[in-house]
Amino acid sequence: MRPFEYVSPNSRSQAIGLLGATWGNIEILAGGTDLLTLMKDDVVTPKRLVNIKDIADLRGISFDAQGLRVGALTSLGELADNENVRKNYPALSEALLEAASPQIRNMATIGGNLCQRPRCWYFRNGLGLLPKDENGKELVAGGENRYHAILGNQGAAKFVSPSTVAPILIAYGAKIRLEGHKGKRELPLEKFFVIPKTENDREHDLRPNEIVTELVVPPASDLKAAHYEIRQKEVFDWPLAVAAVTLKLQGTNVQSSKIVLGYAAPVPWPCPEAERALSGKPVNKETAQKAADAALGKATPLSHNAYKVKLAKVAVTRAILKAAGGAA
Amino acid sequence: MPDYAWPDPDHRTLIGKRTTRVDSPVKVSGEAKYTYDVHRPGMLYGKVLRCPYAHAKIVSIDTSAAEKMPGVKAVQIIQGPGSNIHWAGDEIVVVAAVDEDSAEDAIRAIQVKYQQLPHLVSDAEPPSGSAQEQGPLSMDDIGDMLDNQVPTREMVSQIQRYGLTQKPSEDTLKGLKDDGAPDDVLTALRSATVHPEAGNRPPSNYQKAATQTTGDPDKAFSEAEVVSEGLYGIPVITHCCLETHGSISEWTDQDHVFTHISTQNVSGIAGQMAEPLKIPATNIRVHQDNIGGGFGSKFAPDRWGIFTAEISKKADGKPVRYMLERDAELKVAGARPSAYARVKVAAKKDGTVTAWQSNSWGTGGPGGGGMPPIPYVFSIPNQHLEHTAIRNNIGPARAWRAPNHPQAAVLTMCALDDLAAKLNMDPVEFFGKNLNLTRARENTYREELAIAAELMGWKEKWHPRRQNADGIVRGVGLSFHTWGGRGHASDCDLTIHPDGSVELKMGTQDLGTGTRTCILVVAADTLGIPINAIQLLIGDTNYPPSGGSGGSTTIGGVSSSTRRAAVDARDALLAKVAPALNAQPDQLECKNGQVSVKGDSSRTLSWKEACSKLGAMPLTIRGKNPDRSKPPDLTNSGVGGVQMAEVEVDSDTGIVKVKKMVAVQDCGLIIDLKTAESQCYGALIMGISYSLFEEKVMDQATGRMLNADMQFYRLAGLSDIPELIVHMMTGKGYDERGVIGLGEPPVISPGAAISNAVANAIGVRVPFLPLTPDRVLAALEQKGRA
Numbered sequence A: 001m002r003p004f005e006y007v008s009p010n011s012r013s014q015a016i017g018l019l020g021a022t023w024g025n026i027e028i029l030a031g032g033t034d035l036l037t038l039m040k041d042d043v044v045t046p047k048r049l050v051n052i053k054d055i056a057d058l059r060g061i062s063f064d065a066q067g068l069r070v071g072a073l074t075s076l077g078e079l080a081d082n083e084n085v086r087k088n089y090p091a092l093s094e095a096l097l098e099a100a101s102p103q104i105r106n107m108a109t110i111g112g113n114l115c116q117r118p119r120c121w122y123f124r125n126g127l128g129l130l131p132k133d134e135n136g137k138e139l140v141a142g143g144e145n146r147y148h149a150i151l152g153n154q155g156a157a158k159f160v161s162p163s164t165v166a167p168i169l170i171a172y173g174a175k176i177r178l179e180g181h182k183g184k185r186e187l188p189l190e191k192f193f194v195i196p197k198t199e200n201d202r203e204h205d206l207r208p209n210e211i212v213t214e215l216v217v218p219p220a221s222d223l224k225a226a227h228y229e230i231r232q233k234e235v236f237d238w239p240l241a242v243a244a245v246t247l248k249l250q251g252t253n254v255q256s257s258k259i260v261l262g263y264a265a266p267v268p269w270p271c272p273e274a275e276r277a278l279s280g281k282p283v284n285k286e287t288a289q290k291a292a293d294a295a296l297g298k299a300t301p302l303s304h305n306a307y308k309v310k311l312a313k314v315a316v317t318r319a320i321l322k323a324a325g326g327a328a
Numbered sequence B: 001m002p003d004y005a006w007p008d009p010d011h012r013t014l015i016g017k018r019t020t021r022v023d024s025p026v027k028v029s030g031e032a033k034y035t036y037d038v039h040r041p042g043m044l045y046g047k048v049l050r051c052p053y054a055h056a057k058i059v060s061i062d063t064s065a066a067e068k069m070p071g072v073k074a075v076q077i078i079q080g081p082g083s084n085i086h087w088a089g090d091e092i093v094v095v096a097a098v099d100e101d102s103a104e105d106a107i108r109a110i111q112v113k114y115q116q117l118p119h120l121v122s123d124a125e126p127p128s129g130s131a132q133e134q135g136p137l138s139m140d141d142i143g144d145m146l147d148n149q150v151p152t153r154e155m156v157s158q159i160q161r162y163g164l165t166q167k168p169s170e171d172t173l174k175g176l177k178d179d180g181a182p183d184d185v186l187t188a189l190r191s192a193t194v195h196p197e198a199g200n201r202p203p204s205n206y207q208k209a210a211t212q213t214t215g216d217p218d219k220a221f222s223e224a225e226v227v228s229e230g231l232y233g234i235p236v237i238t239h240c241c242l243e244t245h246g247s248i249s250e251w252t253d254q255d256h257v258f259t260h261i262s263t264q265n266v267s268g269i270a271g272q273m274a275e276p277l278k279i280p281a282t283n284i285r286v287h288q289d290n291i292g293g294g295f296g297s298k299f300a301p302d303r304w305g306i307f308t309a310e311i312s313k314k315a316d317g318k319p320v321r322y323m324l325e326r327d328a329e330l331k332v333a334g335a336r337p338s339a340y341a342r343v344k345v346a347a348k349k350d351g352t353v354t355a356w357q358s359n360s361w362g363t364g365g366p367g368g369g370g371m372p373p374i375p376y377v378f379s380i381p382n383q384h385l386e387h388t389a390i391r392n393n394i395g396p397a398r399a400w401r402a403p404n405h406p407q408a409a410v411l412t413m414c415a416l417d418d419l420a421a422k423l424n425m426d427p428v429e430f431f432g433k434n435l436n437l438t439r440a441r442e443n444t445y446r447e448e449l450a451i452a453a454e455l456m457g458w459k460e461k462w463h464p465r466r467q468n469a470d471g472i473v474r475g476v477g478l479s480f481h482t483w484g485g486r487g488h489a490s491d492c493d494l495t496i497h498p499d500g501s502v503e504l505k506m507g508t509q510d511l512g513t514g515t516r517t518c519i520l521v522v523a524a525d526t527l528g529i530p531i532n533a534i535q536l537l538i539g540d541t542n543y544p545p546s547g548g549s550g551g552s553t554t555i556g557g558v559s560s561s562t563r564r565a566a567v568d569a570r571d572a573l574l575a576k577v578a579p580a581l582n583a584q585p586d587q588l589e590c591k592n593g594q595v596s597v598k599g600d601s602s603r604t605l606s607w608k609e610a611c612s613k614l615g616a617m618p619l620t621i622r623g624k625n626p627d628r629s630k631p632p633d634l635t636n637s638g639v640g641g642v643q644m645a646e647v648e649v650d651s652d653t654g655i656v657k658v659k660k661m662v663a664v665q666d667c668g669l670i671i672d673l674k675t676a677e678s679q680c681y682g683a684l685i686m687g688i689s690y691s692l693f694e695e696k697v698m699d700q701a702t703g704r705m706l707n708a709d710m711q712f713y714r715l716a717g718l719s720d721i722p723e724l725i726v727h728m729m730t731g732k733g734y735d736e737r738g739v740i741g742l743g744e745p746p747v748i749s750p751g752a753a754i755s756n757a758v759a760n761a762i763g764v765r766v767p768f769l770p771l772t773p774d775r776v777l778a779a780l781e782q783k784g785r786a
């Protein structure tokens, strides 16, 4: 085993003090369901692990007129089962329950879920986040890219963003709160995800000395929402497409909407084109399909994943219909 | 002569009935111990440095740093400088250390320099004209074959068939022997013809492996009324044993080894370890209680089983445990060869099949591999077959449950099903019409087909292939299969003690198939005592040898030897008991835990009282199979099965769900109906898994396996398994054939049946398994364009 230092601070400030200025040597440990696997496989090799599970004020769920506040250490299982979440954000609860398995949901934290690393099989085999062979040739574009990105894949990053929960959180308008050396920040969740340009970049707008502290989700009583996942296996499988939709209706027509794709791009992929296509329209199969076509209009599939364009369209169509209460 | 024959239905108390697995409680409670669970006192942990490249030559190895590390007890080079490595993940150096972490640290400290060589990990259709006739073999070829673990029989046949480019010197032969070349290979090398002129042939990855013509296919095709052409295939999958391969070996003294190993072949392991360890097989004790999956990949100690014992010796004989890591298990410990074919089949308008032509290819890794037995089950009168074997760098293939048959079923039954569709015939009618081509099993198949159709509700569910698939669509498909399954050689010792206790020892293994239960059913039925009155001891070379569990040979072997031992033991006991009951031995019977005079219940002894008549010494009888001196033959060969699948396909997403499967199967006389059915259920589950999910994904650029883990090497989960209906053929016409194996046959048909059901549902063939959404959507799109 590669030796590493293990520290267990019990306050945010202590934790932040133990983090470094660059990526690579220090990692934050929450539930460990992703990080420990990466370490066992030698994909990440930290010299120090900062366990944040003893920081009490990173836990807890509260709900009031301002909406939902979720501590970063809240487990996926706890969040899915929370009464306020089930009642007010049912599509979030559903997305959480479709993720992983009960055992993993009990260990995995929501902060870790949003910060988990890509499932790209080149990355997981130690060939890099932007996989290259020994001669610097990119591996994914001409390789086994059946599960890779169909959008936002023009650069070297071709993996898909791994969280199945992020799209619906973004569709609900969630914000993420971070705390670091320079104090606190709040970002719309969609801005938290970034496409790395070099091997040393990460997939998040998280500085090496910051931690995710909290999620804030605005009230959603006026929204109709849906999460739709296409998986080959019935349960416990990585999806091939995820779509999350929230709709604000005026009468029977869509006043505004938020449509976000998962498993399509290196980041959760908001679809303003689809939102525009749906705006002012009634929701039916035809308008939903038009929105889906708009969402994928700029797709740039790789050599083996054109089918994912079709799947993403189906996911968007079904999510819109499901949100509106129609048949999915 | 005692009557060893299986009892008729009126005289069976347990045989053919439903007996619950005797090892259920220990399995369910977790008390059952697997090799993986074995921890010996003072045990060291092995770790292996594996080559990251698919094809490379080792330039140098420096283990000095590793040797000096704390906790490291021994380091051994497995393949030294100069060795050619033919697949990523091959073993280079092994380390034994006091714990896994120290062993792993030591592995990281080893420096190996490789010279990378060009590799091929694809099994795509060979470029036309690329296939070479195999020429005479060079000594390098022979070395490669040994490295690639090509089976001895195959090596000998290739040496005899193709000859050599040079005569091997005695030194070369000695070197080969030291490297583990079996004597049969050395003998073949000594007597091979030599063709020195063929020395400098450039090697090809593509080798013509078969060209065969039967009847007059040209004429048959030119006269055909209907011809169907298609492309079919089934990829390389891995065995993915949940208990990985591996062993724990220790030297109990200078020349005795004790090995715990995860194996399908307890009695056969010592013999394979003897030569490399340079001690007699009798000095090697092998033990295994339970195995967590083998599927055909665990017959040998494997290179790692040998070096585990070798490094134990280096470490003063301390027990060394080396069980493969999950990724290694998927990369190197088992692969089922792929098979693909372009097939053309012809028929008359009435559905009579007249001709078959196939150009097939596939890979079994560096050894290339052979042609599956196509056309399968149906002996089509006019045939032309060509097969190209691809030798590539994906790692060696191993037998996978019913070797070559699932491939043959897919290539054959899917091609015939497409022909039925072209004829616009219901497959039940079409295959039914051609059952005469199945020869020996015709009547069995006819009965099974009717039963399967009934259980599936085929009549209501079948429809001609859809022209337009829209939304969620359903379809049904079927397939046929066959298998041998004659019982293997098996010895056992049955002992009756004067206190009435009974013990049965046999060096067999229970793969989870219910072997323990079946042995006990036979012994208890024969002795007329309950199952729990017998202590069964298996899984150790201290017991009489019994064959490896492969080829579905176990049930026939162990039930036959047990029957003979139990009949002889019973009769020997009756001879001792007869005077006490004032009767002749042949007037007595053993039933319900008693020994009594037939027809006179007043003259009865309890089993315990009867056994006390043995005097001071227990009675031990050796039972054997085969045993011509003790007829009749109790086992037989040849089964047939029919399976049907119903699927639901979402034509927008290409996702296939299996909704129902029916398996109708014969296997002669059934010992335990419950475990027999379990074999079929398990096979259907495994079949659904390889039909929908499994595939060894290789990266062409790096030559590595990308999904050597259990997140991307998908296996079916509980919720992917639908209603499964199993019907075993029993009674007249089946029971009197004797006991025949069942482990493999029911796993052959699912791929073809499910693929055919999908074709029925969506109206177009998805050429290759697994039936993943990308493939299903591609087929639908192609149809849309057509």
Ligand SMILES: Cc1cc2nc3c(=O)[nH]c(=O)nc-3n(C[C@H](O)[C@H](O)[C@H](O)COP(=O)(O)OP(=O)(O)OC[C@H]3O[C@@H](n4cnc5c(N)ncnc54)[C@H](O)[C@@H]3O)c2cc1C
Pocket: A027, A028, A029, A030, A031, A032, A033, A034, A035, A036, A052, A072, A073, A098, A099, A100, A101, A104, A107, A108, A109, A110, A111, A112, A113, A114, A115, A116, A117, A162, A163, A164, A165, A206, A210, A211, A212, A213, A237, A238
């Ligand atoms: C078998 C399996 C199936 C899965 N299926 C799904 C699925 O369907 N959908 C899905 O969305 N996910 C799935 N996951 C992923 C799972 O949700 C994540 O592994 C989990 O949420 C990570 O949380 P954790 O607390 O265990 O994080 P850890 O493993 O502890 O950390 C993960 C990463 O996040 C960083 N991190 C954690 N917390 C913080 C913080 N507060 N601030 C900054 N950085 C932090 C760590 O440094 C690390 O890089 C699956 C995982 C497994 C193993």
